[in-house]
Amino acid sequence: MAELPQERRLVTSIPGPKSQALLVRKTAAVAAGVGVTLPVFIARAGGGVVEDVDGNRLIDFGSGIAVTSVGNSAEAVVRRASAQLADFTHTCFMVTPYEGYVEVAEQLNELTPGDHEKRSALFNSGAEAVENAVKIARAYTKRTAVVVFDHGYHGRTNLTMALTAKNMPYKEGFGPFAPEIYRVPLAYPFRWLTGAENCAEEAAAQAIDQITKQVGAHNVAAIVIEPIAGEGGFIEPAKGFLPKIAEFARQNGIVFVADEIQTGFCRTGQWFACEDEGIVPDLITTAKGIAGGLPLAAVTGRAEIMDAAHSGGLGGTYGGNPVACAAALGAIETMREQDLPGKARRIGEIMLGRLRAIQEKFDVVGEVRGRGAMIAVELVEPGTKNPNPAATAALAKACHAEGLVVLTAGTYGNVLRFLPPLVIGENLLTEGLDIIESAFSRL
Structure with missing residues (x-):
C-alpha cells in the first residue's frame, strides 16, 4: 500500500x-x-x-x-507482526511457550526503573495488568487492602472500576464493586485549597494520615497510583508527593504500584514517568503504547514479589499473544532507533x-x-x-x-x-x- x-x-x-x-x-x-x-x-x-x-x-x-x-x-511493528502471523498466531504460552513472550519480558525487565532483579508477566489490557498487580501484591504481603487516589483511573473490570475514582461513565449502574479499596487525596496543584506551594506536603500528610487511621498501614497490600493521572485530567502531582508516598509504602512493607499504562513507553519524554522524581516502583503496569496498537499489557517488578503467586495463579488464554509480542518488540525497536x-x-x-x-x-x-x-x-x-x-x-x-x-x-x-x-x-x-x-x- x-x-x-x-x-x-x-x-x-x-x-x-x-x-x-x-x-x-x-x-x-x-x-x-x-x-x-x-x-x-x-x-x-x-x-x-x-x-x-x-x-x-x-x-x-x-x-x-x-x-x-x-x-x-510503524515499519518494525508491521514487519515483525507479519512474520509472526505467517509462523503461528497462537499456542497459549501456558500450554506450549514461545520465545517472543520471553524476549518481551526480558526487554521490560531491562527498561523499567531500578537495577534489582525483575520478573514480568504479560496480559491483554491495562485493566488486566492492574488487576494482576493487585493479586500479586496480595499474594506477597498476605494482606487485602488496596489504596488508590482521587482522580485515578485504572480500568473497567469489577476490581478496576472499584479502584477508579470517576463514577460517570465508568461505574454508574455497574456495582456492587470489589471490597477493601480505600481512596485518599491526590496532590492536584491547580485545585489544592491552600495553594499549589503547600500541595505536596499537605496532600501526602492527609493521605498517610487517612491510611494510618482508617485502614492501618499493616493491612495494606498495595498503593496503586498513576505518576500522572490520565483520565482524571493529566494531573501531574505536586513535586515531592510521589516520593513521600513511595517512602511511606517502603517503610510499611506495602507494595508500591506505578500504573504507567498511559504514561509509559516514552510518552512523557522518559521511558517511564516515575523516572522524573527517581521513583523505583515495586511493580509497574504497562499497556497502551507497548505494542504499536496490538493488545498487550504487562506487570513488571521485583523478582521476590512477582514470584509470590503460585504456579498457574497468573495467566490467561491470550496473555502475551505471539503476534502482539512481535509487535511490542517492533515498537521498542522503533522507540530506541528513533x-x-x-x-x-x-x-x-x-x-x-x-x-x-x-x-x-x-x-x-x-x-x-x-x-x-x-x-x-x-x-x-x-x-x-x-x-x-x-x-x-x-x-x-x-x-x-x-x-x-x-x-x-x-x-x-x-x-x-x-x-x-x-x-x-x-x-x-x-x-x-x-x-x-x-x-x-x-x-
Whole structure:
C-alpha cells in the first residue's frame, strides 16, 4: 500500500456521508454502551494522520488514547507482526511457550526503573495488568487492602472500576464493586485549597494520615497510583508527593504500584514517568503504547514479589499473544532507533509554548500542564476555577470539524488532552495547534 500522505485534507464535512452510513450500521449492530468520540470511520492511518472512508485526512492528537505512539503502522511493528502471523498466531504460552513472550519480558525487565532483579508477566489490557498487580501484591504481603487516589483511573473490570475514582461513565449502574479499596487525596496543584506551594506536603500528610487511621498501614497490600493521572485530567502531582508516598509504602512493607499504562513507553519524554522524581516502583503496569496498537499489557517488578503467586495463579488464554509480542518488540525497536523519548520532549516544548501563549489570550484557560507528549488544558469559567465542561465540549467539537482529533478528560469533564503520536511531523503539530487557537478565538 502507498504511504499515507502526511497532510490534513477535508473533502467532505466531518463526519462524511460514508461515515454517517456506517454510524447507522454501528447503532443497529453494536451495544449502545460502546460510545464514540468522533464518528469518522477509519480506512487507514499512519504517522500523525488518520484517513476516513470518505477520504478525509485528520491530524491525530489522540493516538487511540496513547496507544499508537510509534504510529498506526510503524515499519518494525508491521514487519515483525507479519512474520509472526505467517509462523503461528497462537499456542497459549501456558500450554506450549514461545520465545517472543520471553524476549518481551526480558526487554521490560531491562527498561523499567531500578537495577534489582525483575520478573514480568504479560496480559491483554491495562485493566488486566492492574488487576494482576493487585493479586500479586496480595499474594506477597498476605494482606487485602488496596489504596488508590482521587482522580485515578485504572480500568473497567469489577476490581478496576472499584479502584477508579470517576463514577460517570465508568461505574454508574455497574456495582456492587470489589471490597477493601480505600481512596485518599491526590496532590492536584491547580485545585489544592491552600495553594499549589503547600500541595505536596499537605496532600501526602492527609493521605498517610487517612491510611494510618482508617485502614492501618499493616493491612495494606498495595498503593496503586498513576505518576500522572490520565483520565482524571493529566494531573501531574505536586513535586515531592510521589516520593513521600513511595517512602511511606517502603517503610510499611506495602507494595508500591506505578500504573504507567498511559504514561509509559516514552510518552512523557522518559521511558517511564516515575523516572522524573527517581521513583523505583515495586511493580509497574504497562499497556497502551507497548505494542504499536496490538493488545498487550504487562506487570513488571521485583523478582521476590512477582514470584509470590503460585504456579498457574497468573495467566490467561491470550496473555502475551505471539503476534502482539512481535509487535511490542517492533515498537521498542522503533522507540530506541528513533529516540522517541527525545521526540516526546520536543513535542512538549512546542505544545506547551503555544498553549501557554493561548492561555495569555483567553481567560477560559485555567491551566496548561503536562510533560512530553502528554499535555492538557483545563478550562474554567472566566475569573474563577469553576470547571467549564461546556467550553471543553465546544472546543473539541470545533477541532473535530476542522479535521483535528482531540480528546477530553478530567473528573469534571473540563480538560482537553493531547496525545499526538511521537512520530508526528512538526508541520502537523503546528497545524493542529493553529486549529486549536482558531477554535479558542471562535469560542
